[in-house]
Amino acid sequence: MSRILSARITPFWQRMPRFFLFPLQGWSLLVIGAFALAMLLIPLLPNLIVLLGVLTGLVVFIRYAFEVLEQTAMGRLTVDQFDITNGHGEKNRPYQLAGILLLDGILSGLAYNFNPFVGFIVTTLLQVALPASMLILAINGRFSRAIHPRDLWFVANRIGMPYLGLWGLLTLLSSSCMAAANLLSGIRSPWLLLALATFILLYFTLVMFNLIGYVAYQYHRELGMEVEVSFDDAQDGSARQAADAAEQKRAAIGERVALGDWPAALDKAAALVAEQPAHTGHRLRWLKLLWLAQPKEAPHDMRPVMRQWLEQGQGAAAMDLFRFVRQLHADWQPDEVGQVVPLAQAAWNQKEPELAMGLLAHFDKRHPAHPDVPASFWLAAQIASEHYRKDDLARAFLTTLLQRFPTSPLCEDARRYQAVLDKLKPA
Numbered sequence: 001m002s003r004i005l006s007a008r009i010t011p012f013w014q015r016m017p018r019f020f021l022f023p024l025q026g027w028s029l030l031v032i033g034a035f036a037l038a039m040l041l042i043p044l045l046p047n048l049i050v051l052l053g054v055l056t057g058l059v060v061f062i063r064y065a066f067e068v069l070e071q072t073a074m075g076r077l078t079v080d081q082f083d084i085t086n087g088h089g090e091k092n093r094p095y096q097l098a099g100i101l102l103l104d105g106i107l108s109g110l111a112y113n114f115n116p117f118v119g120f121i122v123t124t125l126l127q128v129a130l131p132a133s134m135l136i137l138a139i140n141g142r143f144s145r146a147i148h149p150r151d152l153w154f155v156a157n158r159i160g161m162p163y164l165g166l167w168g169l170l171t172l173l174s175s176s177c178m179a180a181a182n183l184l185s186g187i188r189s190p191w192l193l194l195a196l197a198t199f200i201l202l203y204f205t206l207v208m209f210n211l212i213g214y215v216a217y218q219y220h221r222e223l224g225m226e227v228e229v230s231f232d233d234a235q236d237g238s239a240r241q242a243a244d245a246a247e248q249k250r251a252a253i254g255e256r257v258a259l260g261d262w263p264a265a266l267d268k269a270a271a272l273v274a275e276q277p278a279h280t281g282h283r284l285r286w287l288k289l290l291w292l293a294q295p296k297e298a299p300h301d302m303r304p305v306m307r308q309w310l311e312q313g314q315g316a317a318a319m320d321l322f323r324f325v326r327q328l329h330a331d332w333q334p335d336e337v338g339q340v341v342p343l344a345q346a347a348w349n350q351k352e353p354e355l356a357m358g359l360l361a362h363f364d365k366r367h368p369a370h371p372d373v374p375a376s377f378w379l380a381a382q383i384a385s386e387h388y389r390k391d392d393l394a395r396a397f398l399t400t401l402l403q404r405f406p407t408s409p410l411c412e413d414a415r416r417y418q419a420v421l422d423k424l425k426p427a
Contacts, residue, residue: 012215013165018077019214022068023206025079031064032206036199040191061202062094065209070138072213073225096143100133103147128167132156134209135216139225153420154386158222159215166215170208177204221316224349253285262293284317288324303335310339315346322346323355341372345379353387374408377401381417391421 023032035057042050071082104126112119132155136146145151156163180200187193216225249272256265269286287305309318322343325332334340340359347356356379363376377397385394398414398421405411 009218011162012211012218013162013169015214016169019207019211022079022210023203027079027082028068028206031061032199032202035061035202036195039195039198042194043191059094061205062097063091065205066093066097066138068206069134069209069213069216072210073138073216073220075217077214093137096137096146097134099143100130100146104130127171128164129156131163131166131170131212131215134212135223138213138216139223150386150420150424155223159219162215162219166211169211173204173208173211177201180204221349224351250285253289257289262289265289266293284320287321291325291328306334307336307339310342310346315342316350318343319346319350319352337367337370338372341375341379344376348379348383353383357383374401374405374410377405378410378414381414385417385421391425395421 023029038053038057045053067082076082108119108123108126111122129152132152133146135155136142136151159166177200181197184193184196184200187196216223249268253265253268253272256262256268266286266289269282269289272282273286275282283305306318306321309315309321318339322334334343340363344356344359347353347359360376360380363370364373367373377400381394381397381401384390384397395418398418401408401414402411402418
């Protein structure tokens, strides 16, 4: 279901030219240019100052690179759209990344000492896992999760085969960086060579961080991330203008609400929906206003919209609507059984595992013949393992799925997931 949503935005593999242009935008170009020019000062400074300066500069640049990753993951696709006041970035990101690279190096070295072939396999697997580690750092910032095999598998599995495409592109970019640096071999001045090589290295680094951030944005619902710019609003170069126009109209609606002029507020909200029928945010705002202004009529308009969003794979919008209604009526339930599991999936994607499990509770007993029963076991197993860390419970859900529904298309995924849990089980 969530993969339908990702198809509404340009896939990352069709957007490579924009990634190459990103470091040449205003602030990014200034950052990498300043660091490159700073290399020309090395012959003028004492060695200790140079060492401290390089280390400090490296930390500052990696912090900025993670800021690029995280702002892009929020849906801000150009530098002029970045919002540095929200504090997305964390100061310890460079040290976490250094720890991951150090750990990878140690594991790779130990594997090569044991056997060259084993070393090659382990090194390749660690390289494949590195983008997932960086995505996890961007999502929740926890080092322990960025190195845990279960979390790495979660990210790769949620993205699917395109994850291997991401890794392949990053590998090609790394090779391109080295090839571009080799073109400088004819330069005689070592300091000019160092400055140009630094520019190339930082340029390709920003390209790669921007690419990883965009992948996080493209698959944010699969990864359970909240973003600040919807797919409908995310546009290269024109997002700010569109956002400003929409913000003015939203402010006008807010003014009508503050004055108690509900009919005018509803008319303005309905006009926004008419302008952009596919924009879930505008329709969601109209439904909320409708519920507050006309609580008797609202449920009749709300249920078909929720059904439509779930059928179209717009689970996040449906979940937002469901959450809003639950705040007003704690016992409110979907009127169709077929909405329960998709809503639970949306809750899980939105990092609300308790709500998801509450929706799934006893679903198989209440609706034993419903076709969503296998999906309910599959989702419950993921939540039990990945959130509650109860692998035994997850295995029980998976076993029930395999035994009761052996012909379900989910069985293949269930077997793979079960195999991963078995490998992670303590001896």
